[in-house]
Amino acid sequence: MRRITVIGGGFAGLTAAITAAESGAEVTLWEAHRTLGGRARTAEGPYRTNEGPHALYSGGPNWTWLKQRQLLDPVVAAPPLALARLRMHLGGTLRRTPPFALLRLARRAPEQAPVDQDFLTWATGEVGADGARAAAHFIGVALYHHDPGSLSAAFVQPRLHRVAKVPPEARFVRGGWGTLIDRMAGRARELGVRIETDARVTELPTGEGPVIVATSLDAARRLLRDESLHWTGGRTALVDMALRTRRGDPWVISDLDAPGWIERFTAQDPTLAPAGEQLLQAQLPLAPEESKEAGVAHAERLLDVGFPGWRERVTWQRSSVSAGRTGAVDLPCTTWRDRPAVRRGDGVFLAGDQVAAPGLLAEVSFNSAIEAAGLALASSRLESTS
Structure with a gap:
């Protein structure tokens, strides 16, 4: 049995662990948080929020991989009525x-x-x-x-x-992405993966075979003591809000005057909020010098034009800023191949949404995890024959 260690229990870490275990490796996965999921973690309680708007795209490689392992269901598309309520904010009007x-x-x-x-x-x-x-x-x-x-x-x-694209590729995990993470964790355990939560790793294990570091790039930089692990990312205000239901509210408001997006996720998945309430998740990108308050004010301006009487209907809300956890972006004259490489040397491999792998949103994490697992398995085979 080849031994492989995975550090990080988010979407990338679980993908790498499952891939390695399916090839016969003995896998141990370490997660610093008490629950799995990383950015794909879904909040507990009556309002099932993710860290910002989350969707799977049916044209992506992770969709096919998850479907082959029967890990997708239940996944829902936006219903036709919701699609008819997509609104564009341009010139101050909808x-x-x-x-x-x-x-x-x-x-x-x-x-x-x-x-x-x-x-x-x-x-x-x-x-x-x-x-x-x-x-x-x-x-x-x-x-x-x-x-x-x-x-x-x-x-x-x-x-x-x-x-x-029309019809849209976007699909939504019913119950929040945490349900997908739970199914992936169940699959990993069926394959014999040992999963340790609430277990922060501060030093790379030695003598335990190849290591896949599937964390944020900031965490990987600290763990590997490698100051080269940097890449450009976004910074965004996240605003989550529950409103009492009102007929006629839009499904999405896409701001074309400045980057910003509000989505009513209960349009396709009513289980995300209590009966009689609807869950909105907004993502408002911030410039480096902008505050969270600027993002919240942007969201409120969009709510004012699209959700009449929203202030009187609020039953719950929260806001935060996400920085360094929003995936990689490529400046002119760079591509995904220029990002930090998956192969780090000495049997260490990197996975996550800011490393050298192609794809849209979670597809970068997935593609890098598949590559990291394949390289780790090949490294184990070389070690066992030397």
Whole structure:
């Protein structure tokens, strides 16, 4: 039995542990928190919130992998009635349809977008300045970044192309992502993975075979004492709120005047809040100098135009700032291949959403975890034959 240690019990860590165990490795997984999940952790209590808006995309590799292992169900799509209530905030008012230029741009093949040019400049040349700005702000939902137009066009365009697909690729885990994490943990334990929670690792284990570090990049930098582990990420205000139900509330408000997104998650999953209430989750990207209060004020401006009487209907709310936990973004002249490598040397491998792997949102964690597990298994085989 080849031994592999996984540090971190989020989506990436569990993916790596399952992959390694399916190949016959003896796997131990260590998680510092008392529960598994990382950014995919779902809050306990009557309001089942995730750390910001969460969705799976049916065109991604993690979708196929989870489906093959019967770990997806129940997953729901947005119902047609909810789709009819998608609203765009542009010029200070709500509209039912996005600008035609945004739709034109979203149809452009991702391969057309250059690596060495920022998205706003490239998109302006394709559809004009107004459409380019609207598209840059629209895709903020998938980037958690205050200025998507400044990022590499080759990074932004594939995400715009997928997020704007009709019918949408987005699917939602019923009960919150914590239910998916529970199913993944159950699968790992069935395969013999030893899972230790509330167990912070401060030193790499020695003599226990390869190690997969599946933590945030900041935590990996401290653990590995490797100051090269840096990459550009987003910073965003997260606002969660429960309102008493009112007929006619929008499903989504996408701000095209500045990056921002409010989604009524109970439209597709009523189990996330008590009966008679609806759960909203908002994501408002922040510039480096902006405060949480600026993000909350942005959310309130969107609520004012889209959710009449929302202040009198509030039954619960909270807000926070997420920094360094929002995934990688690529500046002009860089790609995912330039991010910190999965292979770190000396039998150590890295997985997570800011490392060198392709994909949209959680797909980066998934792809890096699959690669890390494969490299760890190959490393174990080499050790056993030497």
